[in-house]
Amino acid sequence: MELNWTEEFRAYAVRIALTSGLTCKLVASDLGVTDAQIRMLTLYVLWNAEEVPS
Template sequence: MGLKRTDEFRADAVRIALTSGLTRKQVADDLGVGMSTLNTWTTAHRDTNVVSKDDLELAQENDRLRRENRLLKEEREILKKGEAIFRHWSEDNGRTSSLRA
């Protein structure tokens, strides 16, 4: 039979799962509980005061900022690649035009 967890542990696990920005799998692994157990606890505690409205809003803002940051990094990498291609193209055209002259 599994280890009996305290209500405080369950509440903390739910708070972490909902506000940390980590996946449920990561939280479950870190806490040493199964995914289905964590999901059950989260469902059971969803309507309680385990997580304050301010905490949820902060977590949502963090998620939005992480997505925006990831997008900006991807865009920067695309621009770097485009710059490298343009620089290579410019250098090749410079050599070619001087050979023709």
């Protein structure tokens, strides 16, 4: 399954996952995706980022 998320959605999802204090499961539920997708997206962004998004 290919994910056609916009860059804005990806940035928003990662920002919420990292700064909200909510679990990945709650963030995912709010965004209509799976918690595994949020975890993988966050790890991917952190692994490839030169600095942590704020």
